[in-house]
Each structure stands twice: as structure tokens, then as C-alpha cells.
Amino acid sequence: MAKTPATSRRALLFGTAAVSTGALLTACTSNEPKNQEKAADNAAPVADDKPGKAVTIGFAGPQADHGWLNAINDNAKNRAKKYKDVTLEITEGSNDTAQQIGQIETLINKKVDVLVVLPADGKALTQVGLQAMRAGIPVVNLDRIFNSPQAYRCWIGGDNYGMGLNAGHYIGEQLKDKKNAKVVELAGLDNLELTQQRTKGFDDALKNYPNIRKVARQAADFTVESGQAKMSQLLQAQSKFDALWNHDDDQGVGALRAIDQAGRDDFLMVGGAGAKSAMDAIKAGNSVLKATVLYPPTMAASAIDLARALGQGKGIGGLAEFEIPSSLTLYSAVVTKDNIDQYLPTGFI
Amino acid sequence: MASPPPLLTMSGITKSFPGVRALDGVDLEVQAGEVHCLLGQNGAGKSTLIKVLAGAHQPDGGEITWRGEPVSLGSPIAAMRLGIATIYQELDLIEGLSVAENVFLGHEPTSAGFVVRGSAARTATAELLKRLGHSEIDPARLVGDLSAAQQQIVSMARALSHEVRLIVMDEPSAALDPEEVDNLFRIVGDLTADGVAVIYISHRLEEIRRIGDRVTVLKEGRSVAGGLPAKSTPTHEVVALMTGRNVEYVFPERPKVEFAAGREPVLKVEGLTRRGEFAPVDLELRPGEIVGLAGLVGSGRSEILETIYGARKPDGGRVLVDGTPLRPGSVRAAVRAGIGLAPEERKAQGLLMLESVSSNVSVSTLSRFARAGWIDRRAERAAAHQAVRELSLRPDNPDAAIRTLSGGNQQKAVLARWLLRGCKVLLLDEPTRGVDIGARAELYAVIRRLADEGLAVLLVSSEVPEVLGLADRVLVLREGSVVHTADARELDEHRVLDLVMEGSPTP
């Protein structure tokens, strides 16, 4: 029994250590930058600043488990804040189809004026889109398209094929004087249709440049970890190539890490979708990443604009028609060092 | 100095498990240096008692003193520290570890407190094995590769690896050949000469006579006699102590006319054998006849039934139904030929516990109610209902959930299954296990009625009165061999117990 005091002292020490560790760790979950102001929200000009009829917009999106989706949510929220006449009813993001249907039905019951929906699964949520439209609530369908045009008043989204196309053309122009140029593609999650569309656009663009050959393609899965793993294998497989297109700037963080670790800088890299880290790298110009092809998250801000216009019965400026178009496909701009300042404030915070 | 206190005394030990009172006041006194034998039928509480002694179960009441001091055996470690080692019949060794690792499991020789000194453990194990006369067992071998007898030796080496004062041996000779038993007794003799006490559990009275000093008899969780001289107490007295019953069984009358006599046997077993389980068995079963297999646990009763049923593949011999030999080791063949089995572990092996009575009854005959895979539920239910009614199963509702039924009615559902299938031979393994006394009589009546209707029944039970009361003929098994065959009316309980324990019929 002589052990008891020692044991209890040890227990006490351990307990204290555990508690203070816990306190320290809890403090460590903070992600607020200390000495850095949160960059300006999307500074793109607001469509129509004049306040009009008050509009309540319901917004339902998927769970923001990816940087791009996170940017979508921020864009929507910040845009809505800019308008004094807009109230945003935003739901907890969910990847569960049934849950998202429930959330949208709740918004319908609350009789919001307009709905903005980024479905977790476009096909599966078609019914609830129809339901809202029948209840007289116009739906702005964001990016992932519903099965039926009756389920939305207006669709706005990115252009995956166009992304590939523009990436291909950019690389093609950069390499057009080079004989036997080699290109490598780091795709996103191969199970997704959008990945296939991006690759198709890329391949179609490259057909215009007979001097360029795509020598390798591997698919990562939009995660940093997979980007690092697949890119390091690609670098091992291809000891010499001239350009790389990476579908997604989030996995690009890993890809850049792999390139860095392999000590390679003999090629040009083009990113995809757009992310803050990629924009910073392009602006700094000290890495292989020279450009990225946008899949602009600002579409969420535009969706809020469209929803507001629908709610107030207005059109959008610059077009002859009084009505808002039923479909808007956004252009996948190529962001380079030359034009980056124009894009930096548009949601890449 | 006065005479030293006994090494161990246990008094008034009680222990209950949900629904069972396993120990109901057990007294035991063991002196240093003696071989104290523990006797009792299956379920008398021997296993529970030795687990209490090993610190694996905590008693609900009673007192334990060790060398005159009251002690509590709160954990296996506490018991080991006192010097109590237990050699279990099973559950004891870990097959994926080597002999030496098993022997020193839990108290490995170490450096720095956690690095096992494997060579030290192997050397010490080799010493122990040598002492046990089995230096041919390699301490580095995996226990899973050893024979049952060798594993027994390893268990013993493990017990001796502690500083022991008391060794509990639960049927240590069950897996041993005669020569090895001699070796075992030599070891026991050496131990007691050193002042170590041994609690020896065995069904073999002749062994108890040879090495035992005193005997304590357990019955239904109580010690009914303690400290009897092992060498001089007559066998019949011991058997009477073990069996004295307060419950009378009601058995149905046997048919007056010898219904079965003269009919062709429906089931014939010729020289059926499985190495290590049972010696060649011959038996014949006629329609209308109930034949009982009496024997202790481990005498090969259940194994014989399961081999006839095709669930175990025989090493030799054959099974014929109506003169046609069955494909050995095929349950499908046996069932197709008309054999049905009500297994020992009713809940684990016999019933779909989450289903209704109806699905349980119809499960062996489903194809009869199915068209292109679709089950005609109404026909299924009606047929099940009919079978259930014939056996007067309560409640009279085929939709009742089987798990809500009593043990006796669950057993009837198993019987109804074979009745519906229309089988000719019914193999019953412990049909009344978990069935309360009152419901047994009804079950016996059902079994007899099925026999009267022309079914042949082969019955296994560890309760001797049940075999004697229900069967027409009895085969007595001892260690895998049939030692006696007789008309049930010519036998009584003492006689059968003598046979299963001693192996030779006493006049």
C-alpha cells in the first residue's frame, strides 16, 4: 500500500496535464487569422443598388466539405448582405438528399419569395424543384442541374466542358512553337460526369495543336492527399513534359507539394476551378503554376442577384429582354498573372 | 502447536446466475497434502465451484478461509497469488501462442518489466515439462498444433509454473490414455508429497479409489456429503448420494403389445465410427420403438447422433434407412431419407429465434408451399397450424414469436417441423434440456405418441431416469463405446450409473 501516495500524485500530475492539454487543444481549433484582416468580400459591382421591394430568398446548398463549396456559401451570404431589401434564409448544408428535400420543403412552407438551390444531387432533387415552382416560388437552380426545365425558372452554372476547352487552348497557345510538346493531365474524381466533361473539352482543344501530345492522365479525388500521391507518381512516370493541367486547385495544393518535393520546375502548370492558394501562387509567380481556369464560385452571388431580380419582377441590365434568361452558362475565364488583380476580390478570400 | 488449520475451507457458498441457482450452500474443506475428490452429476455445480475458487466468479454468499484466514478471491490474479492454480477442461489455452507463451501467460519472465525473455520462459517450460514426464513437447511449438493430451500436459505445466499450494484438476484424465493416466497419478503423488493439495474432479470412481483421500459429493448446487473416505465408501452409497431425487417424473405407459417387435428396422447403423469420438457402433431402430443412449457428457452420445444425421463425417461404417445406405457426411441425404434431428442446443442450432412458430415449423418443407420461389403463406400457415395442433403446442397460434414460447413448446415446434416433413426416424438430443419439470411429462407423452404412430426415435439424454422411463431399449455408452445394451425395464438408475462410471457391469 506504500504505493498509494505515489500513484495518487502521479494521477494528479497526469490529470493536470490532461486538463491543460485539453484547454490548449481547444484553443487550437481556432482558424481566425490574428493579424490579418479578412479580405474584402466580393467587390464586383452590385447589379442594381437601388433598394426595391423586400425579398426573402431561401438558400439550400450541400455541405461545404470542399473549398469551392465553402466559397459558394460565402459568396451567397455576402452578396445578400449587400442588399438592404434582401433577407436570406439559409439552411444547414447537407449532402443527404432526403435531408435536403426536407429543408427545401420547409423553405417552401415558410413561403419564401424565391429559392436558390444548389442540389447535392441534381436529378434526385428535381421533384422538390417542381413542387416549389408549382407553389409559385421561382427557383434559381445553381450549377448542378435538375432533370426537368420545369423544375427551375433559371439555371446558372459553370461550364465543365468549357473549362477543359479553355485550359487546352491556353496551354496550346503557350506551347504552339514547341515541337513534340508533351502534356499531362491530373483529373478529378473519375466517377463524376463533370470530370469526364472537363477531360473531353481539354482533349478537343488540344486537337487544334498537332504539335502537342497528351502523354499521361491520372485521376485524383479532389483531396490534397490524393493530389500529392497521384502527382508524385505522374512525375515519376514522366521524366520530361512541358505542361500540366490540374482539374482542381484544392487537390492542386497536394500536386504543387509533390512537384516541390520532386524538385521539378521544367514545365508549366494550369489549375482549375480556382482557390485562394492557387490565386496567391499565380500572383507571386514563383512556382510552376502560371494560370487557372475558373469555375467561378461567384455564380452564387449572381444567383442571389437573379433571385432578387425575380422577386422584384425586374430584368437584368444590359440585355434587351425584359425577362431574366432561363439559363446562364458562365464563362470559364483563364486567370493569369496579367489579369489576376481583377479576379482576386471576387470571392477568393 | 495445535494441529494446523485446513488449507482451505469454503462454507455456505452460494452463487446465482440469471434464472439458475448454481450453488446453493456448498461446504468444502481441503487439507494440505491431500487429494480431495469432488463428485457430482452434470449440473451439480462443480464447474461453478471451481470457478469461484479460481477467482473467475464471485460468490453471492458464504465464506472462504485460506490457512485459517478469511480471504476474498476477487480476481483470477488474487487466487493465483494465494497459490491456487486451476486446470480447466477447456477454455484454458490460447492456440495461437506457443507452449512456453501459454505456460507463462500473465506472469512472463521479463527484463525492464515488459520485454519478455523468451529463452528464459522456454528453458523454464522445458524444466516443467520434464518434471511432468513429457519432455518431448517442444516449448516453442504452437499449442494449436498439439494433441488434446499434450494440451492437458501444457495446462498442468502452467499450473505448476506458479508457486502452488492447491491445484484444482477438472477431469484431467478425460483426454488421456491409460499410460498417461499412470503418469498423471505419479505427478499427483509427487505434488502431495510436497504438501500441495489437489482437488480432483472425475467421473471415474476407480480413479478416485486409487488416488483420492477424501470425497465431497455435490448435488443440485449443495454439498450433500463431505470428507467421506475415498477408498472405503461403497460405490452404491456414492451413487445414491449423487442421484437422490426429490422430483418424480411421469412417463407415459409403454404400449402393451410389443408393437415394434418383428418389424423390419427402419434405421440400421453398422460399425459407424469416428476416431477419437466413438468406437464402432451398431444399432437397429424399428418403427414404433424408442431407443435411448445413456452416458456422460463426452461419452460420444451427441457425436453418434450427429454422425447418423450426416452433420459429421464418419471414419468408417454406414447408415441405412429402409435398407438403402446413405451418403456419409451429408445432411441432405439423411433428411431426404427421412431422418430428423432435434439438436441439443435448441436455440443455437434448432430454431430461428426471431421468427414465428409457423416459419420455424415450415422451414424444412418450404418448397412444398412455394411456386416459382413464391411462398403461399396461407398454405404454409395452415400446414404449420395443423402440425402445431397435433402436438398440442401452446399457444395454439402459428403466428406467435418463437422466442416468447416456453422451452417445452419450443421443443414441440422443432418436433412439429419433422412431423410436417413426414420423417421416419427422429433423433432427439437432450429433448428436455431447459424444459421445466411440469412440461416434461407432456413432452414425453408427445414423443411416445409419435412412436406409437410408427416413428422410430433415438433419444439421447444425460438424465438417466429420463432414458430409462421413456425408452424401450437402452444402450449404455462409456468413453465412446457401447458397454451394455438392455431392455429399459431390466435396468435401474444405479445400475446405469455404475456402468457409465465403472465400465463393467456389477452383479
Next chain:
Amino acid sequence: MTQPATAAQKEAPTPAAKSAGDKESSRRPGLRWDIRTLSLLGVLAVLVAVGGITAPDEFLATNNLQLVLTQASVIGVVTVGMTFVITSGGIDLSVGAIVALASVWATTVATQEFGFAGILFTAVIVGVGCGLVNGVLIAYGRMVPFIATLAMLASARGLALQITDGSTQIVTVESVLDLGARDAYILGIPPLVLIFAAVTVIGWLLLNRTTFGRRTVAVGGNAEAARLAGIDVRRQRLYLYLLSGLCCGIAAFMLIVLAGSGQNTNGNLYELDAIAAAIIGGTLLSGGRGTVVGSVLGVLVFTTITNIFALNNLETAVQQIAKGAIIVAAVLVQRRSLHGGDA
């Protein structure tokens, strides 16, 4: 068997018989171990041959060896922990989620202010903490490991998402990043590979040479027998999940070094990869037998397959089909050689 027994008994004291016994003792368990490992080495050799033939210049290069080992190191460390848990008859489905949570927690802006030590400490402590919760729930809360660790999987992933909000947390601490750079290689060996090797060696020693390992095997082989032998089975279980959590914490730190960032999607499906590698390696899913070397070889087989596919520029679909086929083939080859050895 009585005859040889008595014969050996008589001969036992003679030195000749003793040395014969010793020889056997050193050979027999070794043989068993070798057959499993050799068959897996055989699979690996076939893969190396395939790699060498299909992509001779790229596959057989030194830097490819460094690459394969680096890619194997993170999941390898997780698999060592998993091997212990499976050997004890348990399962840990939460390893991937713990890696994600630890890697995310250790790369927040607040944590990064504490530099290298802060990141390492946080990753390890978060891993151990999650393991502690698993262990307490399973050992003392008597929850089934499958359910307890499934719950941990869900909550740890959720917490990781909440911390990051889905964004990628870039590591700015140079000393951490440098550990993954080429000039940090020690005698041509990447530091991550060294960590992996150290964990493997320690794991092997722990399983094969210590009371802890003995008890792990005993609990997995027969928990009741272990209890009767005086082992505190519950405490052993607690320690095992703690160990798995610790391995996850180390792996999370390694992943931070490798990817230069923390993300809530890290460690995706690690649980399945780790279980598959352990089983292929020869650890019994039902417990009672485990091999750290086998598990590590299992991980190397997987990583080599991925590497060969990438070097040959195969499509994702083909990769997945072939991976499944190779798992089945590896297990079949192993079973055959094992049964051949036993018979």
C-alpha cells in the same frame, strides 16, 4: 502418441536429444511465419517484375523506391496500429477519421503559431485522445468495437469538417515543410520513411517480444482464457485502442508533412486500406494471430500496385478492377502455400 512420449521421456536427459529439440524449437514457429511472409514477398517480387518490365526506366529508379516507400509510410503507420487491434479480436473503423481530425486540428492558424512542436504535439494528442475515447467505450462501456469506432468515425469527421469549414489549411511552418523536402533525406532515406521504419520495428518488438504483445494475442485468441490466466482484459483493450489512436496521430503528422496541409477529407477510407493490408499480411480478422511484418508487406503490395498503374498510365476503372483481382489473388496464393506447408 503414447509410445513416442515414453521414448522421448527416457532420452530427454541426453544432450543429443536436447539439442535436437532446440533445433526444432527454433525452426518450427519460424517456418510457419516464413511461409506466410514468403508468399507475400513472392507477390511483391512478381509485382516488381511486372513493374520492371512495363516501365523499366521509371520503376526501377532509386527515386521511385523512395517514392513508393514515402507513399506507403502514412497508411503503413496506421496499419501497424490496426494490426494490434485486429490481433486482439477488435476492429478500428475510425482510423481515417482520426487522421483527418488530427491533421486538421494540428494545422489550424492557432496551432501553427506554436510551430513544429505545436503541430506534432497536437496531432499526436488528438490521435491518442480519440483512441482513449474508443478504448473507454469498448473496454469499460462494453460497446462492440465495430459500433464504437463507427460512431468515432462519424463524429471525428464531423468535427474535422467543423474546424475547417471545408477549406484546405495550408501549412506555413517552414520546419514542418522542410521535413518532406528532398534535402531532408538522410542517406537517401526520406524522414517519413524513417518514421515508418521506426514504427514498424517498435511494433514488431512490441508484438513479439513484450508482455503487451503476448497479452494482445491472448485476448484475441481466447478472451476468457486470458482472463482466467490473470490478464486484465479490459485494460488491455483500452491500451490497444490508445495505441491505434497514437499511430493515427503520428500518421496525421506525417500526412501534414507530405501534403503540406491539413484537410478534412484526409485519410479517406484508410480504415479499409489498413484492414485489407493487415488481413493480406496474415493477421486473422477473428483475432489471435497478428504479424506486423505481414501488414507492412501488405501495405507495400498495395502501394506498389498503385505505383505501377500510375507509371503505366492506366485508367482509374482498370486500376480498381485490377486492385480487387490482386487482393483475391494474393490471399489465394497465401492460403495455398500455407495449406501446403501445414499438410
